[in-house]
Amino acid sequence: MPVLVYAENTEGKFKKSVFEAVSYARAIADQNNTSLTAISIGNVDAGILNELAKYGADKILNVANDQLKNFVNQAYASVIASAAKSEGSDVVVISNSFSGRGLAPRVAVKLEAGLADGTVALPEQNNGKFTVKKTAFSGKAFATIELTSANKIITLTPNSYQVTEKPTGATAQDFSVEPKESDFRAVLKEIAKAAGKISLPDAEIVVSGGRGLKGPENWHLVEDLATELGAATACSKPVSDAGWRPHEEHVGQTGIAVSPNLYIAIGISGAIQHLAGISSSKVIVVINKDAEAPFFKVADYGIVGDAFDVVPKLIEAVKAFKA
Numbered sequence: 001m002p003v004l005v006y007a008e009n010t011e012g013k014f015k016k017s018v019f020e021a022v023s024y025a026r027a028i029a030d031q032n033n034t035s036l037t038a039i040s041i042g043n044v045d046a047g048i049l050n051e052l053a054k055y056g057a058d059k060i061l062n063v064a065n066d067q068l069k070n071f072v073n074q075a076y077a078s079v080i081a082s083a084a085k086s087e088g089s090d091v092v093v094i095s096n097s098f099s100g101r102g103l104a105p106r107v108a109v110k111l112e113a114g115l116a117d118g119t120v121a122l123p124e125q126n127n128g129k130f131t132v133k134k135t136a137f138s139g140k141a142f143a144t145i146e147l148t149s150a151n152k153i154i155t156l157t158p159n160s161y162q163v164t165e166k167p168t169g170a171t172a173q174d175f176s177v178e179p180k181e182s183d184f185r186a187v188l189k190e191i192a193k194a195a196g197k198i199s200l201p202d203a204e205i206v207v208s209g210g211r212g213l214k215g216p217e218n219w220h221l222v223e224d225l226a227t228e229l230g231a232a233t234a235c236s237k238p239v240s241d242a243g244w245r246p247h248e249e250h251v252g253q254t255g256i257a258v259s260p261n262l263y264i265a266i267g268i269s270g271a272i273q274h275l276a277g278i279s280s281s282k283v284i285v286v287i288n289k290d291a292e293a294p295f296f297k298v299a300d301y302g303i304v305g306d307a308f309d310v311v312p313k314l315i316e317a318v319k320a321f322k323a
């Protein structure tokens, strides 16, 4: 059961979630006494590509093709599927990132594979059964599903598997593919990115604000705390609906699902639709002036207090800790 892992790059670099996916794929390869191949698409320097060997890739395939410089969902899926075929890989691991969520079903169709998206643990393999634990119902529950097809695609939830070093000494080699014209029906033209901001879906720490902050003029509290902690900023739906914050920061059932190590909720009530997007967070801290706010039921740490008193003190405490 050879394993293939897709190593997604962000502007030529690999994020921690990629090393998690490689470590996870390595562990699946070890469960089956088989090899792990990593594939990178786009322009990534050899030195950076070779980092994949540190986490257990036996082979590193590099697709450096100008047509594939920018992410194109259909074309990338075709490349990953053809690499899986040429490597004889029947398990393909992809990080459950924005692009990973788009790629995985397309790769699954091309390989006639079963798909388990948003997995949070290594598969269990007993008596020929291959079962995986994954998030379900927008993160409100976990499901254990069995992949019965010969080919299997797994997307790994970021921050749910430990990066594990297992150096192999492999170096990158070119993998040449001729993309088909039909793979370029939709192409990426431009990525609009807020300068210097930490990407919310991959963030390890998220500071999030709700309607309790009263208005956009008070958002410096969220931003200052986020800056001190090296965190991404997020918000509840009514906040983005009101235009206090951009829609890409809206977390929850109808927004982004995040799974950081630390989620700090300030002035958010904890409605079920909000919790749907944050329940895979490792540690949840809630700051709310209403001791009965539902968010406290899922909090690991709760502070009952006025955000306008508590957050400035927290910011000062973090600064003092770092000094």
Ligand code: FAD
Residues within 6 Å of the ligand: 209, 210, 211, 212, 213, 235, 236, 237, 238, 239, 250, 251, 252, 253, 254, 255, 266, 267, 268, 269, 270, 271, 272, 273, 274, 277, 287, 288, 289, 290, 293, 305, 306, 307, 308
């Ligand atoms: P509120 O409910 O108004 O809560 C504000 C909180 O701030 C209160 O708990 C209050 O005690 C506290 N507070 C007030 N002042 C202070 C202060 N000075 N200091 C500290 N605390 C204070 N919501 C989402 O977030 N994401 C979604 O994806 C989403 N999807 C939805 C989908 C559907 C179909 C529906 C029907 C709703 C959805 N909602 C979603 C809305 C959701 O039901 C809630 O209405 C929303 O999450 C509430 O946002 P909030 O907690 O910021 O505001």
